Amino acid sequence: ERIGYAIVGLGHLALEEVIPELMACKFSRLAALVSSDEEKMEKVALQYGVKPEACYTYDNYDDLKDNDDVKVIYIILPNDMHKEFTIRGAKAGKHILCEKPMANSAAECRQMIKACKKAGVKLMIAYRIQYQPHNLKLKELIKNEQFGKVKYVEAANGQSSANPEHWRHVGAQAGGGALPDIGIYCLNTTRFLLDAEPTEVFAYKYSTPGDPLFKDTEELISWQMKFKDGIIASCMAHYKVHEVKTLRVHAEHGWMFMDKAFAYAGQQLTTARAEGEMSIQENIGLAETKQFAVEMDHFSQCILNDKESDTPGEEGLQDHIIMEAIYKSAETGKPVKIKY
């Protein structure tokens, strides 16, 4: 059995990545489309064989409740729309897969979790990296203390942005700048790899004065997180640097480095082991996966077997709690403790 998905929002990610990979899924299939642009939707529907009666606008989105062919709603809209479309989707009785960042605040995340619980539907946040083979391997190396205890983590996610008109550069729509969009990969992946929560953060942010890209969002966010046993993670996200997506984990007797750590493809995992005076390097080759297909199939299997996903709403909420502490630290210039 393949679970039917309604795709909400036909932007870049939906059209370039998600819908094509949905075609390669084992347990998931495209069942409906939701868009405000009916002309575009008609073209996409024709291309992928979606019937006109399975195409919805934002206005009649709630009618999905009468479409039994749809079991999951995948929300791929600007961040400020995630909450509304999650709550309406849950009320329509559908399981929800929501893109990262989950919303624009921890308070919104709590409302989304509550609405899904009340409706008795599952909520998963699309943290594809937690299902990616090289990242899973790195987590295993850390857990098994392959190179001794981990002491320090560095994570960077940077790219060069160009269009100040895009919603990503409008604070009210994006909920912030580099942090919730790309910094969240450094944050979420570090928590995932260490299987631990930070107890304190310290942050610095910057936007070049007068740059229209950053009128009300940050260009740079740089922060440190303190974990148990004195482990520090040093992270940065930047909207004005040459592309970088790296992870480096420093351990007692070696290091682990991943290039393209957060990319759709191309991950390269290298390790180094201390052997006396020598450092023995190894490239760990692993087959790549279609990350969005794997993520959707994971959720579909959770539905088929009535299990919670590995990245439920609570996982998204946790990142928002920490991001709020990061912003508070950047604004006050002081470390901020996180209480659980």
Ligand code: NAD
């Ligand atoms: P996009 O701008 O390409 O697409 C957004 C879609 O929303 C467009 O179809 C647009 O028409 C529609 N939309 C509806 N109302 C809008 C409004 N008021 N303003 C602007 N657009 C509106 O964005 P995207 O890159 O596809 O991102 C969509 C979501 O997916 C975001 O939450 C983003 O963070 C997430 N995303 C995740 C990944 C990932 O790797 N998991 C990658 C890219 C984007």
